[in-house]
Amino acid sequence: MAHPAQRRWYPVAFAVALLVLLPLSVLLLSWHEIDRQIWAHLWQTQLPRLMANTGVLVLGVGVGVTLLGVSLAWLTALCEFPGRRWLDWALMLPFAIPAYVLAFVFVGLLDFAGPLQTLLRDWFGSDLRLPRVRSTGGVIIVLVLVFYPYVYLLARNAFLAQGKGLMEAARVLGLTPWQAFWRVALPMARPAIGAGLALAIMETLADFGAVSVFNFDTFTTAIYKTWYSFYSLTSATQLASLLLLAVMLVLYGERRARGAVRPVNERPRGKALYHLRGGQALAASFWCGLVFACGFVIPVLQLLVWFWQRGRFDLDERYVALILHTLYLGGMAALITVSVALALAFARRLAPTRLMRTTVGVANLGYALPGSMLAVAIMLAFSWLDRELVIPLSSALGGAGKPLLLGSLSALLLAYLIRFMAVAYGPLENSLARIRPSLPEASRSLGVGGVGLFFRVYLPLLLPGALSAALLVFVDVLKEMPATLLMRPFGWDTLSVRVFEMTSEGEWARAALPALTLVLVGLLPVILLIRRSARRIG
Amino acid sequence: MQLSKSLFAAFTLSALAGAVQAADEVVVYSARIDELIKPVFDAYTEKTGVKVKFITDKEAPLLARLQAEGANTPADMLITVDAGNLWQAEQEGVLKALDSDVIEANIPAQYRSSTGSWTGLSLRARTIFYSTERVQPNELSTYEALADKNWEGRLCLRTSKKVYNQSLTATLIETHGAEKTEEIVKGWVANLATDVFPDDTALLQAIDAGQCDVGITNTYYYGRLVKQQPNLKVKPFWPNQADRGVHVNLAGAGVTKHAPNAEAAQKLLEWMTTEEAQGLFAALNQEFPANPAVPASPEVAAWGSFKADSIATEVAGKRQAEATMLMDRAGWK
Secondary structure, three states: OOOHHHHOOHHHHHHHHHHHHHHHHHHHHHHHOOOHHHHHHHHHHOHHHHHHHHHHHHHHHHHHHHHHHHHHHHHHHHEEOOOHHHHHHHOOHHHHOOHHHHHHHHHHHHOOOOHHHHHHHHHHOOOOOOOOOOOHHHHHHHHHHHHHHHHHHHHHHHHHHOHHHHHHHHHHOOOOHHHHHHHHHHHHHHHHHHHHHHHHHHHHHHOOHHHHHHOOOOHHHHHHHHHHHOOOHHHHHHHHHHHHHHHHHHHHHHHHHHOOOOOOOOOOOOOOOEEOOHHHHHHHHHHHHHHHHHHHHHHHHHHHHHHHHOHHHOOOOHHHHHHHHHHHHHHHHHHHHHHHHHHHHHHHHHOOOHHHHHHHHHHOHHHHOOHHHHHHHHHHHHHHHHHHHHHHHHHHOOOOOOOOOOOOHHHHHHHHHHHHHHHHHHHHHHHHHHOOOHHHHHHHHOOOOHHHHHHHHHHHHHHHHHHHHHHHHHHHHHHOOHHHHHHOOOOOOOHHHHHHHHHOOOOHHHHHHHHHHHHHHHHHHHHHHHHHHHOOOO | OHHHHHHHHHHHHHHHHHHOOOOOEEEEEEOOOHHHHHHHHHHHHHHHOOEEEEEEOOHHHHHHHHHHHHHHOOOOEEEEOOHHHHHHHHHOOOEOOOOOHHHHHHOOHHHEOOOOOOEEEEEEEEEEEEEOOOOOHHHOOOOHHHHOHHHOOOEEOEOOOOHHHHHHHHHHHHHHOHHHHHHHHHHHHHOEOOOOEOOHHHHHHHHHHOOOOEEEEEHHHHHHHHHHOOOOOEEEEOOOOOOOOEEEEEEEEEEEOOOOOHHHHHHHHHHHOOHHHHHHHHHHOOOEEOOOOOOOOHHHHOOOOOOEOOOOOOHHHHOHHHHHHHHHHOOOO
16 A cells, blocks of 8 residues: 555656556557458468567667667776767767668668669679668668667766776776676666667667668558558557557566666766776777767768758758757657656655556556557547547637647647657656665755755756756657657648658658758757766766 | 646647637648648649648548548648548548539549549659660560569569559559459569669669669659759650550549538639649649640650550559558568
């Protein structure tokens, strides 16, 4: 049974979970009728192959983002080597590039008709045949390069927060840096790494844009095929609800794997622990530089080339409005989502009952669904609210009896909240967990409680996590396409809407202008955030 | 508390702002993108003073939104870029009968719904393109013949997930029946030079670069590409001229069943079928006007004239699911 003081937290958590449950129940309700013909067809011709594809993709991306994210975070957070100061924040920049953009740059650059292979054929003759670009390996590389920052950011924060005491103790006890990493730092950072990995896997499962560019069929492909080609939104939502089940398993696994490790906050280090020299320093610089080049420099250069060839003719005053809309939506969504996620994280900490854990888990499910499916589910839920609640209410109050929700700005912001709650919640929960209960207890005994406790004790300690969360949501909203397309108010076109319009016509080169602008708009907060948290070490 | 109250007020206000709608404006859900539709609306606004508001998205989400909104929809008109989705919108009952003499006089019957609930506005020919370096035009004859052994390892196709290929296959089923169509499609798949492409432009570039010799794409992709690369080593071929003709799809529109401003929407749609608007609408994307009295733009006309398939375009919608399943069975990814 929950304590009365704990029960105070229930309404907040229930409200958020209800908001997320509304669209999710649209998915579950779809099972009232089953189209046997479609299911038999999918089972016979599609699903076995697609599920195998999806499994390989999740495995490949999971291993890839963990290797990249953890190794880069370790190097930039604890070591000193040439270029570390700027690579530290630069390695976060690939996050500003949407997955579908990196995919079409990668394929455009490297495929048979692209500039690289054309050049090689000019040199070595036209019989030259290279490995296929649009392959399983290709799509895994692209997704690893766009999703590793989730792991990098969270692991880096964890490594920075571990403080110098522990690692120095490990050193005094005779552990080599390598042993200290495996036996002390890594186990302690595991919850953070797990949270980042879970986000990356959820993104991979839900991705449609990047895999489409490779024509790599995943489970999500089947959802769209069923909807667009068989005209069966019902069967498509049934498939989506199965995907949701898979994601719940991933999340459950992440919670289990997190185990009993309790992250702690110590005094931040004054300076880097390991000064790499010679070959080691060179290898560290090379590895970080390579990832940065592949994930950011090369794609941005290609976008610049395309911009110069095609995009500059499209640049006009409309871009001011596009950028302003994009910034406004990203900023508002980040503010709202982080505030709500913070309330949820506190609710779970201060009322750690089984009911609360489940409720918070439900509130985080929105992230797992393919964007378009979730967008439609939210749209259906909101139009239901309009019909059943808003219109009768407005008529009764003497209003116009018109739908108010769908097509409004607030509906779009709520859609972002539902979709990106998990993105904000992960980092916040992690930072909150690092604050030992003894700290607020001590504050209370010194007479600091309530609002004062929050602003003077919690908030300063939570700020890095809250900023990470806000950054992730902001950039994700910038890149978000399906909900923005379907639910934006008239005239509220954003940069990602423009990218959609160009790519849907196969005009990759002209998509470079909005894509590049999107990257630039997303860059600034990334740099600010990372530099801010880096100050703790410098 | 104070903060949450003012947040709530802001929400309500912004929600209200979204719902305000003027009387002399038409609201459009458009699957045709901004730059291919806005100039047409702008021309109409300049001529009549009637404003046009629109959002763009893919057909399926727009249709889902129309259905969900039902009688409360703000939308007066739905524009799609293929006949299949118009047929589907008609099946779902979100369009109303146009019953317009103007439209019936301007647009031939095979480019309109048989029940009069939508009309085509521009034609999109999906034809064969070949490498001018490795293929003589006299080697080509029909879509069906691309399944012959002599094209093994030389054919490029776009993914079967694109509606244009589904429409093409749907008309093949209507003409030849499912069994023979599956044979043809299997022949195509067996002749593929490389994995299918995600878009038509990439396919044309692959023919140019020498990855394959022939392919099937819509003509306007070629029109755009050849504008940037005038020495493209690819040319269009008009197949099936001795029998049914070149496969055409269409971009078209219908007025929604619960249109708040149905009369104004119908006037706009009628205007879009007139000579005045047809030239502009088609030329924006180098398509062929659906109104036969309007000549194609000079750059489109330069590709030569051809006989188009006279099959009713709504077949694409009727047989789309069947066609997609057939393509799945044949291994067309």
